[in-house]
Amino acid sequence: MTTDSRVLLLHSEDNVAIASCELPAGTELNVGGATLTLKQRVDIGHKFACKPIAKGAKIYKYHAPIGSATQDIAPGEYVHTHNLTSDYIPTYTFEKGKSFAG
Amino acid sequence: MQTNNATIKGFLRPNGKKGIRNTILVAYLVECAHHVCREIAYPFREQGVHVIGFPGCFPNTYAHKMMSRLCNHANVGAVLLVSLGCECFNRNKLLETVQASGRPANLLVIQDQGGTRKTIAEGRAWIEQTLQQLEATPRADMRIDELIVGTICGGSDATSGLTANPAMGRAFDFLIEKNAACIFEETGELIGMEYLMAERAATPELGQELIKAVAKAGRYYGTMGHASISPGNADGGLTTIEEKSLGAYAKSGQSAIHGIIKPGDYPPRGGLYLLDMVPDGEPRFGFPNINDNAEIAELIACGSHLLLFSTGRGSVVGSAISPVIKVCANPKTYARMEDDMDVNAGRMLEVGGEVPSNRNVREGARSLGDSATSTSAGAGGSSASPNKASLDDVGREIYDLILRVSNGEQTKSEALGHQEFILTYKTFEPLGPACLPQAA
Incomplete structure (x- = not known):
């Protein structure tokens, strides 16, 4: 159960891991004993799937759910607003431009 | 730790409370008096004269x-109210107070x-004339357990x-060990x-109140149709409000939670308190x-002598009345700002540019009540950069800085003249009986 030192796996049961420095696409990493290749560049503090995640499944970080997958996510894929949504209140981004009261 | 027994030279107020600054406030009681206040204060802006005020023309119990x-805050030595x-x-009532x-x-x-x-x-x-008068403000030794x-x-x-919030939480733990009062906030x-x-609540009844306070925030922000998460947060890698909450929660450290307060309530004694800042009712x-x-102003109205402010993207703000210590979470942002x-x-x-040791972040995760399993492939310590620090290191650094700032050292935002202030309309009901357990 080794994890690359450029990666933070905050809990063994998490399905996302954190880049502790900027990691380019194509980086090979060992996360929790499994090897994966980053599909996209991942910036410091950002996260990527370290296990296969099915559409609709909860995404876990710090052993706590941070929302649900909006599509199937393969290990090594960048996880962010394009494939993860809140189970409480949606996140406003400039691109989506979601309107809100007021 | 060298600063364990350090005392602070406070400014003694007639009611026995002690402040760490001796500010003169120039306070507008409606936006129409704001410009006049700014002009009055401008020549004295580097002499601890700050402008605060309430812009609304309609009365509001919370704002009063x-x-x-704020006008009776321990860091405040004198007050000039300006009304159109x-x-x-109710200017006369405020003046009398x-x-x-x-x-x-x-x-x-x-x-x-x-x-x-x-x-x-x-x-x-x-x-x-008042600046001269304040030179005679009596000084008194102030203990850490008198700090908020x-x-x-x-x-x-x-x-x-991952970094700043758990480290501030660690500084909170150190302060609470010495019976200081610490306030965390933003139930949203x-x-x-x-x-x-x-x-973590001191009593089960308080635990229920904590759950209710967050549920209220969920309803309120749900009605607004917008969570407390911004495009900048998302650019910085935070995807959902739950994820942001996990990080924000780390600011509270690991101490027991002693109570819930609302804006303007003082913590009754040392310990850790949640400030419930979401209005009551519809x-x-x-x-x-x-x-x-707006949040900083409320923390100050609860008596905060100083504020710990963590930022990853790079906020520059300070505040009127109480110094703000800026703790930067992101090494790239720190290098830039x-x-x-x-x-x-x-x-x-x-x-x-080398491989990091994960030891510290593992500790950071633990402060959230988890045990992380991240392990460094090599001996992390040997390849670490000379700047590298543990959660305890940064927590101590913040704690020591709190004592120095309490003794008069200026924070970066103070030295740059940041004195942001804003106050808007709200409505609150009184605290429930379970919010401040006597035994806590």
Whole structure:
């Protein structure tokens, strides 16, 4: 159960891991004993799937759910607003431009 | 630790409370008096003369309580109130409260003074005389258990919850060991954390109140249709409000939670308190706090002598009345904005182009009640950059800086002249009986 030192796996049961420095696409990493290749560049503090995640499944970080997958996510894929949504209140981004009261 | 037994030289107020600054406030009681206040204060802006105020023309119980608490804050030595003359704010009642505290206080009504020019001249003359008078403010030794410290995060990114927030939480733990009062806030950024938080409550009844406070925030922000998460947070890697909450929650450290307070309530004794800043009742006046400074003003109204402010994206704000210590979470942001940052907590992630040790972040995760399993492939310590720091290192650094700032050292935002302030409309009901358990 080794994890690359450029990666933070905050809990063994998490399905996302954190880049502790900027990691380019194509980086090979060992996360929790499994090897994966980053599909996209991942910036410091950002996260990527370290296990296969099915559409609709909860995404876990710090052993706590941070929302649900909006599509199937393969290990090594960048996880962010394009494939993860809140189970409480949606996140406003400039691109989506979601309107809100007021 | 060298500073364990250090004492602070405080400013003694007539009611026995002690402050760490001796500020003169120039306070507008409606936006129409704001410009006059700014002009009165401008020549003295580097002499601890700050402008605060309430912009609304309609009366509001919360705003009156906030202004009253702020004008009587332990860091405040004297108050000049400036009224246009026709607004609803009960200026005489506020003046009486400040006078009753024994502070030099004055009220100028622009319409009675004869307009802008005369009010500015009168106000500046009063400030000059009062600055001299404040030189005689008695000093007194102040213990750490007399300190009230608030914490807030602003301009968060995904590093905030890994470095700065857990480190500020650690500093809170050190302060609470010495029986200081510490306040964390923003129930809208604790959504998803309510059950973890309830387990730390001093009593089961308080635990239920904590859950209710977060549920209220969820309803309120749900009605607004917008969570307390911004495009900048998302650019920084925070995807959902739950994820932001996990990071924000780390600011509270690991101490037991002793109570819930609302804006303007003082913590009754040392310990850790949650500030419930979401208005009660149906949403009426828009977003609970329209920006970070609205929140800082509330933490100060609860007595905070100083604030710990974590930022990953790079907030530059400070505040009127109480100094703000800026703890930068992201090493890249620190490198870019060092002039605005007091502490470089991003050193916990710093790899100096090499491989990092994960030990510290593992500890950071533990402060969230988890045991992380990250292991460094090699001996992390040997390849670490010289700047590298552990959670304890940064927590101590923040703690030591709190003592130095309490003894007069200026924070970066103070030295740069940041004195942001904002106060808007809200409504609150009184605290429930379970919110401040006596035994806590």
